[in-house]
Amino acid sequence: xxxxxxxxxxxxxxxxxVGEGKSEEGLVTxxxxxxxxxxxxxxxxxxxxxxxxxxxxxWLGDNIYGDIRxxxxxxxxxxTIGPWKNVPRFVPSSQQEMENRYRLAKSNPGYSRLxxxxxxxxxxxDHDFGLNDAGKEFSRKVANQxxxxxxxxxxxxxPRRKQEGVYMSYxxxxxxxxxxxxxxxxxxxxDPLSSDGSMLGAAQWAWLEKExxxxxxxxxxxxxxxxxxxNLSAVTSPLFSSESWxxxxxxxxxxxxxxxxxxxNGVLFISGDVHFGEISRYDCGIGYPLYDITSSGLTQAxxxxxxxxxxxxxxxxxxxxxxxxxxxxxxxxxxxxxxxQPNFGAIQIHWNENPVKLGxxxxxxxxxxxxxxxxxxxxxxxxxAAPEDTAHLEGYHRHCSLEVTLPWIIRYRLAILxxxxxxxxxxxxxxLAGLAISLCLRCTRKNKLE
Ligand SMILES: *[C@@H]1O[C@H](CO)[C@@H](O)[C@H](O)[C@H]1NC(C)=O
Ligand SMILES: *[C@@H]1O[C@H](CO)[C@@H](O)[C@H](O)[C@H]1NC(C)=O
Ligand SMILES: *[C@@H]1O[C@H](CO)[C@@H](O)[C@H](O)[C@H]1NC(C)=O
Numbered sequence: 001x002x003x004x005x006x007x008x009x010x011x012x013x014x015x016x017x018v019g020e021g022k023s024e025e026g027l028v029t030x031x032x033x034x035x036x037x038x039x040x041x042x043x044x045x046x047x048x049x050x051x052x053x054x055x056x057x058x059w060l061g062d063n064i065y066g067d068i069r070x071x072x073x074x075x076x077x078x079x080t081i082g083p084w085k086n087v088p089r090f091v092p093s094s095q096q097e098m099e100n101r102y103r104l105a106k107s108n109p110g111y112s113r114l115x116x117x118x119x120x121x122x123x124x125x126d127h128d129f130g131l132n133d134a135g136k137e138f139s140r141k142v143a144n145q146x147x148x149x150x151x152x153x154x155x156x157x158x159p160r161r162k163q164e165g166v167y168m169s170y171x172x173x174x175x176x177x178x179x180x181x182x183x184x185x186x187x188x189x190x191d192p193l194s195s196d197g198s199m200l201g202a203a204q205w206a207w208l209e210k211e212x213x214x215x216x217x218x219x220x221x222x223x224x225x226x227x228x229x230x231n232l233s234a235v236t237s238p239l240f241s242s243e244s245w246x247x248x249x250x251x252x253x254x255x256x257x258x259x260x261x262x263x264x265n266g267v268l269f270i271s272g273d274v275h276f277g278e279i280s281r282y283d284c285g286i287g288y289p290l291y292d293i294t295s296s297g298l299t300q301a302x303x304x305x306x307x308x309x310x311x312x313x314x315x316x317x318x319x320x321x322x323x324x325x326x327x328x329x330x331x332x333x334x335x336x337x338x339x340x341q342p343n344f345g346a347i348q349i350h351w352n353e354n355p356v357k358l359g360x361x362x363x364x365x366x367x368x369x370x371x372x373x374x375x376x377x378x379x380x381x382x383x384x385a386a387p388e389d390t391a392h393l394e395g396y397h398r399h400c401s402l403e404v405t406l407p408w409i410i411r412y413r414l415a416i417l418x419x420x421x422x423x424x425x426x427x428x429x430x431x432l433a434g435l436a437i438s439l440c441l442r443c444t445r446k447n448k449l450e
Contacts, residue, residue, distance in 0.1 A: 028172040028179045029351065032118075033058035034344040035125065035225065035272025036297025038065050039105035045298050045342050046110025048367035052346055056172060057118050058181065060272035061125025061225030062297065063151065064101045066144070067132055068093050090132035092140055095147070098130070102151045123166055123183040124148050125225035125273055126243075133243060135190035136201070145188070164188055167204050169211050177351050178217035182208070184224045193243065199251040212262035218356070218377065219266040219349065228252070228269045229280040229292035229325045234403035236321065239415050242274060246403075256285040265381040268358075270347075272296040275305075276318070276340040277362035279371050280325040284400040287382045291327070291375065293360055295345035302340035314340055321414045324401050331361075331372035339370035 032054035037043065049057065067090045073080045080089040093101075105111070114120065126132050130144045145166055154160055160168055165188035170181045189201025200208065212220075222228075224245065231246025245252040259267050269292040280292040303311050319336035328337045339362050348359035355378035362371040396406075403411065 026173050027177060027351070028055045029349050030054040031056045031058065031179070031181075031221070031347040031349075032344055033060055033223070033270050033272075033293075033347075034295050034298040035060040036062040036275060036300040037105065038299045039101050039108070040065075041299045043108050043110055043299055045344060045365050046108070046114055048363060048365055049344055050110065050114055051367050052344075052363070054118055054346070056181070057114060057120045058183070058221075058223055058270065059120070059122025059124075059152075060223055060270060060295070061123055061129075062127045062272065062300070063122060063124060063148070064098075064105045065127045065300075066093060066098045066101055066130050067091065067127055069132075092130045092138075095140075095143055098144060098147050102147055106151060119172075120152065121168070121170060121181065121183065122152055123168075123185055123223055123225055124187060126187060129187040133193065135187060135192060137192070138187075141188055163203075165201070165204055167200075167207065171217060176218070179219045179221065179349070180211075180217040182211055182220065182222045184208070184222065186225050191248075193247060196248055196250055199245065199248045205254075209258060209262075212258055212264055216264065217266070219268070219358075220264055221347075222267065222269050224269060224271050226273045227271045227280070227292060227294055228255070229282045229285075229290060230278070230294070230323065231325075231403045232274065232321075235323065235406070235411055236414060237412075239418060256290075259290075260286045260382075263382055266377055267380065268293070268360075270295070270345055275300055275302045276338045277343040277345070277371060278338045279327040279360060279362065279373050280323075281327045281373075281399045282325055284397075288380050289375075289399070291360065291373070292325075293345050293347070293362070295343050295362055297342065298344060299342055301342045304342065311340075317414065320417065322403070322406055322410050324396075324398060324403050324406065327371075327373045327399075329371075329373055331369060333364075333370040337371055339364065341365065341370075343370060 030052060032049050032052055034045070034049070034057075070078060070080045070087065070089050070091070072089075074082050078087045079085045080087060126134055128144070128148060129138065130140045131138055146161065148166060149158070149161055160166065165185035166183070167185040168183050172179045172181070184200065185204060186199055189204060190199055191197025227244040227246075231244055233241040233244065233247060236242070241247075245255065265288070267286070267290065269290065271292055271294045274294060274296050277295045280294065282290045282292070303314055306314065315334050315336055318338040318340065319334070326337055333339060342365050343362050346359075346361045346363050348361075350357040350359065355376050358375040358377060360373050360375060361369045364370050409416070
């Protein structure tokens with residue numbers, strides 16, 4: 001026994017005491033993230049993000065809208081929808097135009113202020129990759145990767161500029177209180193949408209395996225531009241479909257298997273893309289609950305795109321659309337537990353609580369919470385129960401049953417509602433038209449008789 005041991009104890013006490021203060025270099029207690037930001041639109045949300053004062057801000061894609069969107073046109077010279085459409089709705093813009101748009105985004109006053117004190121990192125999604133819903137076939141990806149990395153101030157000699165794709169990992173914080181952030185590239189190597197092919201490509205998979213099997217960290221946040229847990233397409237088809245890991249079931253299973261095999265605790269996902277915010281939870285993937293916190297968008301949100309009298313309809317439809325993964329709680333603003341106004345994601349880590357607590361939120365433009373869950377870090381750890389034990393569960397289990405296993409009358413109820421409404425409207429219109437015609441006929445007959 002020497003003086004050595006008390007000295008260590010004393011030092012760790014000091015470290016614990018200054019815990020959440022700035023003096024402990026690099027400790028991360030607040031992480032913000034967001035996606036879908038229109039560089040040409042006002043971006044008042046930065047004020048709320050600045051108020052949250054995150055140490056790290058993560059871009060999850062559509063960091064700019066780089067492509068050109070043509071208006072919906074059923075008729076005329078440039079028809080963008082319908083079976084007779086003759087031009088694509090989205091086209092890539094020139095490299096010069098991409099640069100201009102990035103410059104505009106970067107010079108936004110709110111974002112510029114954030115960059116002064118906050119570590120900003122990120123990945124991309126389709127519109128900053130260069131084209132709506134694009135994947136590995138998109139040839140402009142090589143040039144656009146450099147523009148995206150310029151936007152993030154990636155050093156000229158960074159290996160990230162030489163690899164194929166923008167995936168990257170970061171570790172923050174002192175030993176014992178570390179947060180690892182793994183950012184995936186779900187675009188550069190992605191096979192066509194309905195192929196059930198690859199999402200990440202071989203090189204990125206090999207890299208991800210190495211990252212996951214590397215040194216343990218208390219928390220590991222995996223950033224994916226598209227949703228990992230929720231499979232919206234399964235319940236909105238045939239009306240519309242969206243991109244998600246769910247559309248690539250084999251790759252999704254591989255991702256869960258990798259987390260399981262890596263025995264990493266404290267893994268959670270963050271995502272963007274869908275133009276609304278929600279928190280999803282899946283209990284049957286890896287042996288402990290997986291969360292996917294979706295924040296979308298910083299400017300581009302569903303309710304921004306429609307007049308306010310219809311906002312109620314959006315909320316009703318969000319509530320009516322079945323889901324099996326969404327984390328419902330009294331902390332949600334609306335009954336659907338989705339939030340379709342501009343929003344950002346906020347994760348708070350309470351390192352000094354025992355066990356460590358995570359406060360997870362989707363926040364609105366005023367910084368108020370619109371959806372929230374509180375998670376104990378100790379709940380995000382491998383238990384003895386293997387996930388195989390839950391796989392054979394009979395019947396429906398929330399946070400476990402996949403959307404595709406819902407009875408069809410529930411799974412397709414949104415489509416059934418919309419089509420029924422259309423049929424009823426058509427019948428009413430036809431009846432009214434019939435009445436009008438018979439009235440007219442009667443009038444003209446009467447006139448003739450007179
Ligand atoms: C971005 O905002 C501008 C200005 O409000 C608007 O004209 C443009 O259509 C928006 N772009 C997208 C992709 O919504
Ligand atoms: C997600 O939904 C799509 C479309 O219905 C389906 O093809 C796919 O298998 C689903 N994925 C999962 C993981 O359930
Ligand atoms: C989460 O915790 C915070 C305080 O730590 C509390 O105010 C909030 O109500 C909790 N939310 C939920 C949904 O439990």
